[in-house]
Amino acid sequence: MQNAIHTDRARGIHSISPADDPWDPISSLRQFGRHRLTSVEMTLTNLCNMRCEHCAVGDTLVMTEPDKLPLDMMLQRLDEIEHLQTISITGGEPTFSGKAVNEYLIPLLKYARSRGVRSQINSNITLDYSRYEAIAPYLDVMHISFNYTHADDFHKVGFAKSGHPVARETAVRMYERMISNARRLTEGGLFVSAESMINFRTHEKIAEIHQLISQMGCQRHEVHPMYPSAFAADLPVINKEEMRKAILRLLDHRDPSLWMLFGTLPFFHCSEDAEDRELLARLAAEPLVTVRNDPDGRNRLNVNLFTGDVFVTDFSDVPAFGNIGTDRLDELFERWLTHPLAAGVNCHCPAASCCGPNLLVKDMYYREVDFLARKAIL
Numbered sequence: 001m002q003n004a005i006h007t008d009r010a011r012g013i014h015s016i017s018p019a020d021d022p023w024d025p026i027s028s029l030r031q032f033g034r035h036r037l038t039s040v041e042m043t044l045t046n047l048c049n050m051r052c053e054h055c056a057v058g059d060t061l062v063m064t065e066p067d068k069l070p071l072d073m074m075l076q077r078l079d080e081i082e083h084l085q086t087i088s089i090t091g092g093e094p095t096f097s098g099k100a101v102n103e104y105l106i107p108l109l110k111y112a113r114s115r116g117v118r119s120q121i122n123s124n125i126t127l128d129y130s131r132y133e134a135i136a137p138y139l140d141v142m143h144i145s146f147n148y149t150h151a152d153d154f155h156k157v158g159f160a161k162s163g164h165p166v167a168r169e170t171a172v173r174m175y176e177r178m179i180s181n182a183r184r185l186t187e188g189g190l191f192v193s194a195e196s197m198i199n200f201r202t203h204e205k206i207a208e209i210h211q212l213i214s215q216m217g218c219q220r221h222e223v224h225p226m227y228p229s230a231f232a233a234d235l236p237v238i239n240k241e242e243m244r245k246a247i248l249r250l251l252d253h254r255d256p257s258l259w260m261l262f263g264t265l266p267f268f269h270c271s272e273d274a275e276d277r278e279l280l281a282r283l284a285a286e287p288l289v290t291v292r293n294d295p296d297g298r299n300r301l302n303v304n305l306f307t308g309d310v311f312v313t314d315f316s317d318v319p320a321f322g323n324i325g326t327d328r329l330d331e332l333f334e335r336w337l338t339h340p341l342a343a344g345v346n347c348h349c350p351a352a353s354c355c356g357p358n359l360l361v362k363d364m365y366y367r368e369v370d371f372l373a374r375k376a377i378l
């Protein structure tokens with residue numbers, strides 16, 4: 001089957017590279033001169049076999065769940081989007097239910113493939129390999145979380161909110177399966193992007209985590225600071241200085257042949273702090289390193305596939321502002337752009353390839369800052 005995946009990938013037109021990251025809203029901003037809806041994230045399930053301490057949607061995870069909206073309704077809403085370029089499918093664990101994989105996930109991926117739209121799923125890849133093997137021929141990016149240096153980290157972090165003890169042996173088995181699945185999928189030609197958070201647990205050992213990701217054969221290491229959502233609000237927060245140091249450590253010890261993508265950073269070219277600007281300059285100068293502008297609310301909306309509610313992100317505190325039962329997604333996106341929250345971060349400095357801060361970053365570090373009055377200092 002690995003050869004079959006290879007063949008499919010080789011045939012595909014969907015190569016993702018540092019020069020072509022269709023999730024970055026700066027591409028559509030340059031193309032259209034304004035933000036357009038080019039990306040839709042769909043929450044496919046609230047079921048998951050893990051209960052991670054940092055989970056952005058942890059307080060919505062359940063043991064059983066209702067029926068989803070008819071697939072045709074979602075496909076029709078996707079079809080109406082004039083400039084759709086990417087879809088992302090998230091959860092919970094999107095592959096948790098075999099039925100949902102066959103009846104929903106794969107048809108969505110096939111739709112994307114037929115339209116030349118790139119696709120991503122966010123998975124913990126701890127289930128049986130056959131589940132991922134079935135999806136791989138239709139998928140562009142398998143996005144996983146990897147924040148560990150050994151199985152004990154995984155045990156501690158991955159089941160922190162499970163409400164009952166999970167045996168170490170169970171966690172070790174899942175950890176080993178995750179690593180073996182990542183290796184097999186990448187060997188089969190699937191693009192696997194492993195994301196690590198910079199947080200109180202990882203900031204001092206982020207270079208070690210990076211080495212393991214490189215050894216798993218992942219084609220990309222994605223790095224984001226952790227911003228505690230409601231579910232993870234009790235976790236300690238590291239300061240910007242610690243975060244800067246962690247990024248520098250990572251750059252000093254990285255595998256130079258592995259693409260690194262940084263996102264949702266709290267550093268901007270308009271900062272009065274020279275160290276912030278120096279760090280961004282170093283990131284820009286590093287080969288195979290990219291800094292992605294945040295898609296949430298810039299070129300992307302999130303749809304809950306149980307209710308049809310539409311949000312700006314899958315975990316934001318911003319309430320739903322529409323529903324696919326009654327509204328077209330392009331129209332909802334235009335409505336969102338007039339929202340004061342969207343308008344407040346709608347800055348753009350072309351020379352810095354920056355289109356403003358993520359909403360959580362603004363809220364956490366820059367509440368009083370008027371980004372519309374700032375300019376990149378280059």
Ligand code: SF4
Nearest residue numbers: 270347348349354356
């Ligand atoms: S686009 Fe906004 S956040 Fe980015 S450098 Fe310019 S003013 Fe700062």
